[in-house]
Amino acid sequence: MIIVFKPNASNEQMKHVSDYLVEHGFKIHPIQGEEHTVYGIIGNTKNLTPEFFESFKGVSTAFRVLESYKMCSRAFHPRNSKVKIGNITIGGNELAVMAGPCSIENKKMMDNISKKITQHGANFIRGGAFKPRSSPYAFQGLGEEGLIYLREAGDKYGTPVVSEIMAISDIPLFEKYVDVIQIGARNMQNFALLKELARLDKPILLKRGISATVEEWLNSAEYLASKGNQKIILCERGIRTFEKSTRFTLDLSSVPVIKKKSHLPIIVDPSHPMGQRDLVIPMARAAIAAGADGIMVEVHDNPDEALSDGAQSLYPKQFSELMKEIKIIAGALGKTIAKN
Amino acid sequence: MIIVFKPNASNEQMKHVSDYLVEHGFKIHPIQGEEHTVYGIIGNTKNLTPEFFESFKGVSTAFRVLESYKMCSRAFHPRNSKVKIGNITIGGNELAVMAGPCSIENKKMMDNISKKITQHGANFIRGGAFKPRSSPYAFQGLGEEGLIYLREAGDKYGTPVVSEIMAISDIPLFEKYVDVIQIGARNMQNFALLKELARLDKPILLKRGISATVEEWLNSAEYLASKGNQKIILCERGIRTFEKSTRFTLDLSSVPVIKKKSHLPIIVDPSHPMGQRDLVIPMARAAIAAGADGIMVEVHDNPDEALSDGAQSLYPKQFSELMKEIKIIAGALGKTIAKN
């Protein structure tokens, strides 16, 4: 922690701060600048906030020097983490392509879509069985029935499956049916849920909250890692900004930023932020070009009749085109699409 | 729902949309403008999104006409809702003043602070026992022990008590000890939690999520109302913006906006967004001037040693000064501070 005093701070005011620090076991390293006095604080300041010191009289500002997360930081673990799921390893030179419908609607559609996407090279099947809907009047998902159809599709087409969890009480279902448990954007800071999922031996796909900073996102990952589960895959899915021509603003910058600050793998979901299928395709390509470890895209064989988010679902044919483009872009970076 | 076609949309493209609508039981009211054709759609379009229609070829944009919430809208219930808790009624001409420490630290501090704030006119006692902390390494609260101290303080000083819940499994504790259950900003869209709290006969204080629009906030209230619990008090607590000189940007505009769109009472928490006590006081006054039904402020008798958020806690003496100013401002609007 660095504490900067105002130019006119009195000795008494500075003494008040230093007394507090000494009393609480910290060492102070004072620096006399041209206008300001600055204190460098040595010791474990993780539980102290800059605002706390800014509330002392005579203090101008305070800055945190240490990152608030540790196990998820690149400094702690300089090499890329890799998460192995079935035959696929996420975080290396092979890209994950997770595809499927927004909501699982029935057994037949799940099978149809799974067949097509795996033919075109998807290496994970995704589908929602418990849907976080902002309106209580919207379709809320098939529940366990949906997870069963998803599992069956994964087994039939030989890929791992991913689905989103919303409640602690559903953990046994997800342990039974699902290979990767997704934490949605709205639950990124549902700490009660994070603590429970930290106890499992299942990979977690942790989506970024719509207003979460990169630092908060890594802190949520730290909840998982510090309490026992280090099989974490991050997923960028757009942040909330003033711009309304897309549903959210896909922050692709977070890909290289995460790669710099953390060792965790990161994939990108362009479907939810873009909201319309013709906008999804360019951003899926851009995600790979930015260095993501994979993408998650929605595909539906009859999107006009989809029970949720049909407008953003690719037609299977579009998905096939996208896969071809992505392969070339991946090649420019020395990567390939993983195969099951 | 209003659907606007592109100037150059073909008849075939428009027919594709109208076929879909007719097939799904909607009536169409076409308008031929100077450049665009517009369809007004009649029927229950709550489950259809504008993006869905924007994905049809030839469509330029689509707009929702109906609000997505109903029971919480002013149109549904034109007069102000009032929520009665003990001797206090929130939503009329009497203002709620909820005060207390951020975290409940021990029995003695809870008693000390409660004594002082109730002397100065607080009519609710607040205190956190389960703390949502972005870092897993920060103080997480006393749990049930904290709720007991809070209950004892409420009983001793004759006020209702408020505390934040984080997990469904803690509901029995909150039913036992607490008069108003607070849903924090991070859980505003924890729909699993909302559904469970909707079954209780306890008032709910629903904080706005840090990136929630007013519409999403009212939709979360709708989860409570539509599933059985209409004792809802909204609480504005700041949104996330680019400005970093305060922790969050307190959106006081939401007070008159909510009063216009909804019949629910709304209070304001200036402590969390402002982050520093000297900034809290002006914004508490402003909240009352903007027409809020009350405020929630943090007060601590020894904020330098607080286990969380000390910097934003008022000294009891500051709280006393604030109460005097607020009384005058309330008077300008024909209101008074409620008394237990």
Next chain:
Amino acid sequence: MIIVFKPNASNEQMKHVSDYLVEHGFKIHPIQGEEHTVYGIIGNTKNLTPEFFESFKGVSTAFRVLESYKMCSRAFHPRNSKVKIGNITIGGNELAVMAGPCSIENKKMMDNISKKITQHGANFIRGGAFKPRSSPYAFQGLGEEGLIYLREAGDKYGTPVVSEIMAISDIPLFEKYVDVIQIGARNMQNFALLKELARLDKPILLKRGISATVEEWLNSAEYLASKGNQKIILCERGIRTFEKSTRFTLDLSSVPVIKKKSHLPIIVDPSHPMGQRDLVIPMARAAIAAGADGIMVEVHDNPDEALSDGAQSLYPKQFSELMKEIKIIAGALGKTIAKN
């Protein structure tokens, strides 16, 4: 400037930074923390950015210690600045109330509105003659003719007048007709314009840019002050956020923040951000309660026929009610409405 090295930074990497600093005349004050080495840099670092040091290998982050503005900072000038215009002094215990139409439409309307607002206690008349319109097809203002009507109204009703400038070439007109020159939000960082206005001996009303941080706003004020014009009044008018139920989000927190960081007076314009007159009134009251030195509100005697922004203009009767409420709120803070 504070430079924080990564835990695993090599001696060579740190030497590269220290060589650079020594070569450029800075002194280094190293601090050896538990995990990180930190350099405190002594000397004039105003032209160095944190990003610059963050681009050196081995550096984790860098922070600026000094504020980037000087003459406008509270540290430089601890007491409130006061700006005297006619008989009114802004920045003390007397509040400015600037009222009038958005656009000056003709001589008669300017006279009518001015008569009514000054009767009800407005102490400045405002009106736009050059309008910054985002669409090239919208009404662009009467130009010089408008300034003449404004000047006539000011002279007749005995108040100073305020209007917005858009181009350097119009400065002679503003010098001739106007008492306070307003720089609109879109021009807050039009540095060419700021430099020219800095040469005048006229008070400047500097509106905050819609995406300007408080620090950038004060830096724009610094352009004026450092180049010769210290008669600056700041005006908060809302920032751009994700929330769309109001046109902009009025950031009233900036009032106490500016009071803390700067000695300049600050007023608030609630009309533009709120966009609808029934929302303007509560926020005008809140601005005074938050400690602003005045307000600027739009009033129109026939808003349905206004050529711009009619929806947000108060009726004269509403303005009269607002003045009564504001007087009481000002009284709670020991202030009064200034009289010409």
Next chain:
Amino acid sequence: MIIVFKPNASNEQMKHVSDYLVEHGFKIHPIQGEEHTVYGIIGNTKNLTPEFFESFKGVSTAFRVLESYKMCSRAFHPRNSKVKIGNITIGGNELAVMAGPCSIENKKMMDNISKKITQHGANFIRGGAFKPRSSPYAFQGLGEEGLIYLREAGDKYGTPVVSEIMAISDIPLFEKYVDVIQIGARNMQNFALLKELARLDKPILLKRGISATVEEWLNSAEYLASKGNQKIILCERGIRTFEKSTRFTLDLSSVPVIKKKSHLPIIVDPSHPMGQRDLVIPMARAAIAAGADGIMVEVHDNPDEALSDGAQSLYPKQFSELMKEIKIIAGALGKTIAKN
């Protein structure tokens, strides 16, 4: 314009609106929905705002149907516009690569850098001579001297040159020395400047304002187009959001959005938003993958000594690597890098 009435709107309230509309020459097309009455308004409503109608009693909301820009919309001009500069055509299948230093510092550096970047395939040279600096104490550029060095480099290495204008009074200099005139983010809504530049026969590179919506950006382009200059190239350069791990949030989504709404070419500047060179490279690649018509990147042969923004400038060797990757990605989309 669509006007939606409240469910409980009275006949008198609706008549007030319809009287206003009829009196002003509009036709009304009423729709009776299940809960709401809706008016479709036919006629030229460009100068009416939704807020205007929302201020009438009984009105719930109003929506604009027509886009506020016309000449820049895809509907007006369905095929891509192409802007020809020297031998290069922007907007087709050949990509523009504009490179060079942030500020022109002296003749020698301008020559050195220009030599290297053109060797590696840059087809435009960029360099700043008039710098928009938020602080009045920062380096403000060499002025005309800088433009001369830029022109000389362009002539020597056979490429067109680009530089940013800040003041109307500098137009003659830019006409003399520069091939493409850049309007910076801070001046995107400097309407006085836009109107003057609209009179020239020079291509304009119009950067997006840091808080400009896509619609506002296209409206600023409309100022140019409607007043005579249709040689417009848009440039995405990041928007302001809550995320602070990058300087701005590069909104690459705007590339496909602009391609959908407008016929104008669009390039991307990843240097300014990312702020650090190792983050610039992935985002430059992503821009091409998202479908941009080119990029603008800063390159410096000695960035540690750069007078501005050294941290974000690529080393010539990095630029060379980037060009190789971009060529492959362009190929995946059927494009090539343009050659002079």
